Amino acid sequence: MWRISPKCPFSGSSRIAAVRGFRPLLLGFALAPFSCAAAGAAPLEYLTGAGEKAGPVVALTWGVIVISLSVILVITALLVGGICKNSPRAVVVGEKSAIGPDEGGHKWLWIGVGVSSLVLLFTVVWTMVVLADIQAPASRPSVTIEVTGRQWWWQAHYVSGEGRDFTTANEIHIPTGEIVRLKLLGGDVIHSFWVPRLAGKMDAIPGQINETWIEAAKPGIYQGQCTEYCGVEHAKMLFRVVAQSPADFRAWWAHQLAAPVSANGRQAFVENCGRCHTMRGTRATGTLGPDLSHLMARQTIASGVLPNNPRTIAAWIANPQAFKPGTLMPAVKLSDSDRAGITAFLLAQD
């Protein structure tokens, strides 16, 4: 019934993806050089990076993958060689046979352990270099976003320091080529913020603020997902980072500050939804659920589970549990006119 564009992970035609799914498999086995097509087939892969922070890590990741595969190949060759060197013999149960002397073979230890030490030392040094490189950004951050993980969605609060703050959810816009500082907080339990193509994970933990940063070189949509198990709907706690040119980003910010579009249903929205949701510029100021200001400017709803369109919004309001069993949003009992009004009001908020 909910046939939606294939961009959204939890719906769409499985046949298309089935064909696509081969690509990462072949990719992984064949170690083919990476193309952007790979990223399209597996939006959460991290073997191709897309920014200043991802670059050195991608190189290091490939480095340790190549070292690891080489070690596996060498050990396999040595193992198979050792077994095949002598034609294998069957055991004669209970019979005494010749025993080789307790000598020789120590060269294996010295060479094997010696080479291993060099490889490990090299890895430690490379790790430290990359770690120092990405711990802090090269330039000062131009944007600060406070991201709070909640069961099971993400709140993003943009900090301006000039009274131009605002809050949004599940879709984080950033300007390309600029450093974005993230302050991560666990709003209830521990979550983990992960946008693989931009940076590694950082946990969002209650009671502490973890600072990290991201940067995207090119405009695009970078998918993210919570990666610390956080309860029944952990699997459906997706989000996305939208990288835009700095001009587009600033325009988007300005648009976020605009007052809500008035439409029929405003009253019904405030009365029925306002205890949990905020719509800036109305009396709906609840903070239990995502801030819905300018909802229609977002690509998805329900933390990345459904694409954002009139049909999915109506369906979600009617029965959230059908899409995300266990979500904290109840199926609110609404009269037909209220339901229509609320939907219309939300659809007007672009």
Add this chain to the structure above:
Amino acid sequence: MTSTEYERRPLIGTEAPALAERLHRLWETAPGLYGWLATVDHKDIGLRYIITAFAFLILGGVEALVFRLQLSWSNLHLLTPEQYDQLFTVHGMTMIFLYAGPVLSGFSNYLWPLLLGARDMALPRLNALSYWVYLCAGLVLYSGFALGFGPDVGWFNYVPLAARAYNDGPNIDVYALGMVLLGISTTVGSINFVVTFLRMRCPGMSINRVPILVWGTLTASAANIFAIPAVSLAFLLLWMDRNIGTHFFDATAGGSALLWQHLFWMFGHPWVYAIVLPAMGMVSDGLPVFCRRPLVGYSVVALATVATMVLGFGVWVHHMFATGLPGVSLSFFSAASIIIALPSAVGVFAWLATIWTGRPVFTAAFMFFASFILLFTIGGVSGYMTGSVPVDWQLTDTYFIVAHLHYVLIGINVFPVVGATYFWFPKFTGRLMDERLGRWNFWTMFAGFNLGFFPMHISGLMGMPRRIYTYGDGMGWNWLNLITTLGSFLFGLGVLLFVWNVMKSWKSGAKAGDNPWDAPTLEWATPSPPPSYNFMVIPTVGSRHPLWEDRLARPAKVEKSFIARGLTLEHGREALGTTPLDAEPNVILKMPDDTLIPLCLALAMTVLTIGLARVNWLVVGLGALLIAAAIIAWLWPSTVLGETAEAGRDG
């Protein structure tokens, strides 16, 4: 003991039917239900451990196969999210706590006294207690799952998700206290291994002559004694947070969520080594038998075992790289986590060298041991990758980690354990396992395992997070997951073949004789299965390979082992205590008779545990009284054990 009344010059004798008869009467457990419940024989206890652990392995495996079905394609809904969460949590709990550790305790319990030339473990009643508490803890931990409220926040049980505010059923209380109970079992078992190592080695078995399995279990046991208090404390504090209003882990009231992670992983990482080092020891002892030569680099391998564990205490933070710790500590723990690969490399090259310089004999046991080297390498290099912090920030909490930990636990625990079963089964039962079936068993397990688990590395690199009950289409994970599911069913079939082989061979396998593999160590000098007293006379060893001495070219200075002639010690159940380093005879140990007290104490502890889990103070009080009664009965001075003045006068 200074009083001369306690001194006696023990007799030296040779093996004789009359002596066997007398020892049999002293040591044999009474038949019937009483004997079954009261036995303190390490061989009975060891086999019980192994069988119970395998029962848990099968349970955990079935749980995994159920949720693998759910994951085999995107958007499947065979299980509700709640069912999925309980299944993956109970699967982890079962495999890590109820299978992997206990199965090794089982092998070591059975084998240690035989390997060391002793008549029993140093503390037989504690040994029985350790098993009964393990069984009770296993049942407590499973009771919640069976009644529909199993633990559901992952086996490492992070707070605040495990706190009352986010999980208000009895699920976590049962899990927390079951884990404390299990910790008691592991702790007393570990103490027993350490004391046995220090005091029960037969004369001549200086510490550089003990088999590597002994080093592995000793190291694991010593580590457990230090590591388990951290996790038992953590679970107790969590129970207090949940039930009596403390706030240790509650960040909203000044507690710390990360405190849990530190306490858990300070235990958790040493535990990982505790559940692999003894298995690596099995390979170090078993593989050379099938290469027809002693292990290359015995001393280095023994030292590497200990070194792994020492370093293993300094790497727990690599489970927490993404928690926002300062750079200095990340660097330290990252370097330690990479360098810990070195002692493992020692093992790998020692085993390879043993194969290259030996003449391999193809048995099922050899195939499991040899393939272990490859699986260990794969699990090792994936671990090395996660040691590198920037890489780990990507890998952690994805299927790459799931692949890694299964290569570690299945590759380094299950494969050696199955190999060890093929190797020692003749000793346990007097019968050989079917070799033909063994080959089928090996290839099914090996193919199924790699088919199922290798693709998980790639799913992880493609970004699939752990612990998701489903995933959307278009993520690129469909085919990888389908292959993983098929592989895990094939692996399950391999395990079934193994179980079938065990049952069939136990009933009708070919007779094995004392030493079917022509192996060098002391356990093979006893009949198969060994008598209740293990050795008719206490052996004296002169080398690491007492049964190969006649054929092993050796320096002229090496002493000779005596197996058929030695101390008879037949005034009651007696064992020989020796000095800790050189194993010189030192004292006659009076060993306890069979008794129900360990079982009673274990049951009393279980009553207390259930009372605390349900916060029923009446049951708690009852449990405490029963525990006190059982301990008093246990410690009541006994004449037979030489604990009363009368014993001295009569002696």
